[in-house]
Amino acid sequence: MTGMKTMFGRWILGLAASLFALGSLAQAPDTPAEPAVDVGPDYVIGPGDTLNVFVWRNPELTVTVPVRPDGKVSTPLVEDMVAVGKTPAELARDIEAVLAEYVKQPQVNIIVQNPVSRYSQVRVVGQVTTPQALPYREGMTVLDAILAVGGLDEFAAGNRGKIVRVVGGKQQEIKVRIGDLVNKGDVSQNKPLRPGDVLVVPESRF
16 A cells, blocks of 8 residues: 555656646747856845756756746646745745655755846935946945945935845835945945845935
8 A cells, every 4th residue: 555655646746747847838938047146045036036946856846937927936746836025945945845745855945047036136226326226246235336326426415324124024224324435434334235125325414
Protein backbone atom coordinates (compact mmCIF):
# COMPACT_ATOMS: atom_id res chain seq x y z
CA MET A 1 0.00 0.00 0.00
CA THR A 2 2.88 2.38 0.86
CA GLY A 3 4.44 1.70 -2.52
CA MET A 4 1.18 2.50 -4.28
CA LYS A 5 0.88 5.81 -2.38
CA THR A 6 4.44 6.72 -3.35
CA MET A 7 3.78 5.95 -7.01
CA PHE A 8 0.53 7.91 -6.91
CA GLY A 9 2.30 10.88 -5.31
CA ARG A 10 4.95 10.85 -8.03
CA TRP A 11 2.27 10.65 -10.68
CA ILE A 12 0.51 13.69 -9.19
CA LEU A 13 3.77 15.67 -9.15
CA GLY A 14 4.53 14.73 -12.73
CA LEU A 15 1.03 15.57 -13.91
CA ALA A 16 1.04 18.94 -12.15
CA ALA A 17 4.42 19.84 -13.61
CA SER A 18 3.36 18.80 -17.11
CA LEU A 19 0.12 20.80 -16.98
CA PHE A 20 1.94 23.85 -15.63
CA ALA A 21 4.59 23.60 -18.36
CA LEU A 22 1.94 23.41 -21.06
CA GLY A 23 0.18 26.44 -19.62
CA SER A 24 3.42 28.41 -19.46
CA LEU A 25 4.22 27.62 -23.09
CA ALA A 26 0.79 28.79 -24.14
CA GLN A 27 1.09 32.07 -22.25
CA ALA A 28 4.69 33.17 -22.81
CA PRO A 29 6.85 33.44 -25.93
CA ASP A 30 10.04 31.45 -26.19
CA THR A 31 12.53 34.14 -25.23
CA PRO A 32 15.99 33.68 -23.72
CA ALA A 33 16.17 34.10 -19.96
CA GLU A 34 17.77 37.26 -18.67
CA PRO A 35 20.58 36.99 -16.13
CA ALA A 36 19.55 37.25 -12.50
CA VAL A 37 20.03 40.62 -10.81
CA ASP A 38 21.51 40.88 -7.32
CA VAL A 39 18.79 42.74 -5.44
CA GLY A 40 19.78 41.78 -1.91
CA PRO A 41 17.84 39.86 0.77
CA ASP A 42 15.67 42.85 1.74
CA TYR A 43 14.25 43.30 -1.75
CA VAL A 44 10.45 43.49 -1.78
CA ILE A 45 8.79 41.65 -4.66
CA GLY A 46 6.42 43.65 -6.85
CA PRO A 47 4.15 43.22 -9.88
CA GLY A 48 6.01 42.52 -13.11
CA ASP A 49 9.06 40.97 -11.46
CA THR A 50 10.31 37.68 -12.87
CA LEU A 51 11.14 35.00 -10.28
CA ASN A 52 13.15 31.80 -10.47
CA VAL A 53 11.51 29.31 -8.11
CA PHE A 54 13.99 26.52 -7.39
CA VAL A 55 12.79 23.43 -5.50
CA TRP A 56 15.72 21.33 -4.36
CA ARG A 57 15.64 17.70 -5.57
CA ASN A 58 12.43 18.38 -7.47
CA PRO A 59 13.36 19.74 -10.90
CA GLU A 60 9.81 19.16 -12.16
CA LEU A 61 8.65 21.82 -9.69
CA THR A 62 11.40 24.31 -10.54
CA VAL A 63 10.09 27.11 -12.78
CA THR A 64 10.52 30.73 -13.83
CA VAL A 65 7.34 32.74 -13.39
CA PRO A 66 6.21 36.38 -13.62
CA VAL A 67 4.48 38.18 -10.78
CA ARG A 68 1.05 38.91 -12.23
CA PRO A 69 -0.67 42.33 -12.03
CA ASP A 70 -2.83 40.92 -9.20
CA GLY A 71 0.37 40.39 -7.19
CA LYS A 72 0.27 36.60 -7.29
CA VAL A 73 2.31 33.76 -8.79
CA SER A 74 1.42 30.21 -9.71
CA THR A 75 3.84 27.28 -9.72
CA PRO A 76 3.26 23.51 -9.95
CA LEU A 77 1.02 22.51 -7.00
CA VAL A 78 0.95 26.10 -5.72
CA GLU A 79 -1.75 28.25 -7.29
CA ASP A 80 -2.39 31.95 -6.75
CA MET A 81 0.22 32.54 -4.06
CA VAL A 82 0.52 36.20 -3.03
CA ALA A 83 4.06 37.38 -3.82
CA VAL A 84 3.83 41.19 -3.75
CA GLY A 85 5.11 42.78 -0.57
CA LYS A 86 7.23 39.77 0.42
CA THR A 87 10.98 39.26 0.32
CA PRO A 88 12.27 36.28 -1.70
CA ALA A 89 12.90 34.37 1.53
CA GLU A 90 9.39 35.02 2.85
CA LEU A 91 7.82 33.85 -0.40
CA ALA A 92 10.03 30.74 -0.39
CA ARG A 93 8.83 29.79 3.11
CA ASP A 94 5.18 30.26 2.09
CA ILE A 95 5.64 28.04 -0.97
CA GLU A 96 7.37 25.41 1.17
CA ALA A 97 4.36 25.34 3.49
CA VAL A 98 2.06 24.45 0.59
CA LEU A 99 4.46 21.97 -1.03
CA ALA A 100 4.84 20.14 2.29
CA GLU A 101 1.48 18.52 1.57
CA TYR A 102 3.00 16.80 -1.46
CA VAL A 103 6.79 16.78 -0.96
CA LYS A 104 8.76 15.61 2.07
CA GLN A 105 10.67 18.54 3.62
CA PRO A 106 10.66 20.80 0.54
CA GLN A 107 13.45 23.35 0.23
CA VAL A 108 12.66 26.35 -1.94
CA ASN A 109 14.93 29.15 -3.08
CA ILE A 110 13.62 32.28 -4.85
CA ILE A 111 15.85 34.36 -7.13
CA VAL A 112 14.59 37.65 -8.55
CA GLN A 113 15.66 37.40 -12.17
CA ASN A 114 14.22 40.67 -13.45
CA PRO A 115 13.15 43.33 -10.90
CA VAL A 116 10.99 45.87 -12.71
CA SER A 117 8.39 46.99 -10.19
CA ARG A 118 8.29 50.25 -8.24
CA TYR A 119 9.51 48.27 -5.22
CA SER A 120 12.90 47.96 -6.96
CA GLN A 121 13.24 51.74 -7.25
CA VAL A 122 14.16 54.67 -5.05
CA ARG A 123 12.21 57.85 -5.79
CA VAL A 124 13.75 61.26 -5.18
CA VAL A 125 11.19 64.08 -4.98
CA GLY A 126 11.15 67.74 -4.06
CA GLN A 127 13.82 70.38 -4.49
CA VAL A 128 16.45 68.56 -6.53
CA THR A 129 17.65 69.25 -10.05
CA THR A 130 15.83 66.35 -11.72
CA PRO A 131 13.32 64.54 -9.47
CA GLN A 132 12.98 60.98 -10.66
CA ALA A 133 12.76 57.29 -9.82
CA LEU A 134 16.15 55.56 -9.71
CA PRO A 135 16.82 51.82 -10.13
CA TYR A 136 17.81 50.44 -6.75
CA ARG A 137 21.16 48.71 -6.39
CA GLU A 138 22.69 46.92 -3.45
CA GLY A 139 24.49 49.34 -1.11
CA MET A 140 22.77 52.46 -2.45
CA THR A 141 22.97 55.50 -0.14
CA VAL A 142 21.44 58.97 0.13
CA LEU A 143 24.51 60.55 -1.47
CA ASP A 144 24.31 58.13 -4.41
CA ALA A 145 20.70 59.16 -5.00
CA ILE A 146 21.35 62.91 -4.66
CA LEU A 147 24.27 62.80 -7.10
CA ALA A 148 22.19 60.75 -9.56
CA VAL A 149 19.47 63.44 -9.69
CA GLY A 150 21.95 66.30 -10.15
CA GLY A 151 22.13 67.55 -6.58
CA LEU A 152 20.00 69.97 -4.59
CA ASP A 153 18.47 72.99 -6.28
CA GLU A 154 18.69 76.59 -5.02
CA PHE A 155 15.39 76.37 -3.13
CA ALA A 156 16.18 73.16 -1.23
CA ALA A 157 16.02 72.89 2.53
CA GLY A 158 18.43 69.99 2.49
CA ASN A 159 18.73 69.65 6.25
CA ARG A 160 15.00 68.98 6.53
CA GLY A 161 15.21 66.01 4.19
CA LYS A 162 13.68 62.68 5.06
CA ILE A 163 13.43 59.10 3.88
CA VAL A 164 9.88 57.74 3.73
CA ARG A 165 9.92 53.97 4.12
CA VAL A 166 7.21 51.33 4.50
CA VAL A 167 8.07 48.56 6.95
CA GLY A 168 5.55 45.85 7.76
CA GLY A 169 2.80 47.85 6.12
CA LYS A 170 3.51 50.92 8.27
CA GLN A 171 5.07 54.15 7.04
CA GLN A 172 8.23 55.40 8.73
CA GLU A 173 10.08 58.70 8.33
CA ILE A 174 13.84 58.91 8.79
CA LYS A 175 15.30 62.41 9.07
CA VAL A 176 18.44 63.10 7.07
CA ARG A 177 20.47 66.34 6.92
CA ILE A 178 21.27 66.23 3.21
CA GLY A 179 22.68 69.78 3.27
CA ASP A 180 25.33 68.84 5.84
CA LEU A 181 26.10 65.67 3.88
CA VAL A 182 26.60 67.48 0.57
CA ASN A 183 28.15 70.75 1.76
CA LYS A 184 30.06 69.71 4.89
CA GLY A 185 30.87 66.09 4.15
CA ASP A 186 28.98 64.79 7.20
CA VAL A 187 29.08 61.10 6.31
CA SER A 188 26.92 60.23 9.32
CA GLN A 189 24.01 61.50 7.20
CA ASN A 190 24.82 59.22 4.29
CA LYS A 191 22.16 56.74 5.29
CA PRO A 192 21.57 53.48 3.40
CA LEU A 193 18.52 53.26 1.17
CA ARG A 194 16.19 50.34 0.58
CA PRO A 195 14.05 49.36 -2.40
CA GLY A 196 10.81 51.35 -2.37
CA ASP A 197 12.22 54.28 -0.36
CA VAL A 198 11.15 57.84 -1.17
CA LEU A 199 13.79 60.49 -0.51
CA VAL A 200 12.05 63.83 0.10
CA VAL A 201 13.81 67.21 -0.14
CA PRO A 202 11.48 70.02 0.99
CA GLU A 203 11.52 73.65 -0.11
CA SER A 204 13.20 76.22 2.10
CA ARG A 205 11.06 78.69 4.00
CA PHE A 206 11.62 82.36 3.36
